[in-house]
Amino acid sequence: MDGITGLREKYLRYIAAAGDMDTLENLRLAALGKKGEISLKMRALGQMSAAERQVAGPALNGLKSEIDAALKARRAALEDAILEQRLQAEWLDVTLPARPRPSGTIHPVSQVMDELTAIFADMGFSVAEGPQIESDWHNFDALNIAPEHPARQEHDTFFMHRAVDDNRPPHVLRTHTSPVQIRAMQSQGAPIRVIAPGRVYRMDMDQTHTPMFHQVEGLAIDRDITMAQLKWTLEEFCRAFFEVDEVELRFRASHFPFTEPSAEVDIRCSWEGGQLKIGEGTDWLEILGSGMVHPHVLRAGGIDPDRWQGFAFGMGIDRIAMLKYGIPDLRAFFESDLRWLRHYGFASLDQPSLAAGLSR
C-alpha cells in the first residue's frame, strides 16, 4: 500500500537517531498518537473497499507494531545510556579515607577528676558539691579558722563586693574545697563518705601557683573512724591512681585549724634523668593535707562530736595531674593553648574504669 514503505523507513531512521526521551516521545506522537500519521492511515481503512482493506489492514498493523517495538527498544537503549551516564558521573570511591573532622580533647584536669571520682566511688564515696562563691562563714568560721588567721588576709582571698553601708562580711571565692565538708554535714548528717572535687581561688601567681586551681576534698565520718582508715584510703587511692603496686606515703605532723591531729602527706618518688617515678627513689613530694575532723567543725556542721568522728583530706588535683602525666608547668593548664591541649588532652572515649586500667 501507498506510503507504508516510506513511513517505515522514515520512522525507523528517526527513531534510531533519537538522542533523548523528548525526541522519542515526539516521534511516537507523530506516528502513533491520535493524529499520528499511522493512526490516520488506520482510521482511513474504514473508507476502503473490503479488498483494499484486506491488503492495507495487515500491512498497517504490521507497521504499527514494528514502530512500537522500535520505540520501546530505543527507549530502553536511551534509559541504559542515561543510567550509564549517571553511574559515571556519580561514581564514588568508598575506600577513600574520610575527611578529617576536628575534635576536641578532654582537659587533663577533667580527666583526672573522672579518674579519681571512679576510684573513690569504688571505695564507697559519693560526690558532693558546693558553690564557688562561698559565704565567709562556710569558708572560714565553720572550719574553725579564727578571724585573725593569716588565710583570711586580703592577699590570699578574693572578696566579693559589698555595698558601702553593708557591714556583713563579704562572700569570698572559696579558697579551698573544705567548706563543702560543712555543707555535706548539714545536708546529709552522719555517717558520711563524700569527695568534693572543684575549683578554688587564691591570689597567687607563679610557676607553681595560679589564681584558680583545683582541689578534691575527702570526708568520712562514722562512729569509729581513725587515722588508720585515712592512711589506708589514701594509699589505696594512690596505688590505683598512679598505677603502681608499691606506693609509700609519709605522714608529716602539720597544722590545719579544721583538723586535729593534722598531717601533710608526701609520696615517695624519684627524679632520675628528669623522669619522675612514683613509688621508688629517695625524694618526697607533698600531695595533700589531712587530719581528723576538729570537734568544732563537726559541731558547725550539726554533728555531735561526742558520738561521731572522722577524717578529712584536701588534695591538689592539678598537682597530681602533673605528676601522673608528666606535665611540667602548671600555668599551661589554663592558657587554652590548642597545641598544649592536643598534646596533653585525652580522647573522649578514654573513660576511666578500674577494670580497664587508667592509662591512655
Ligand code: PHE
Ligand atoms: N583545706 C586544706 C588546704 O587547702 C587542705 C585540707 C583539707 C587539710 C582537709 C586538712 C583537711 O590546704
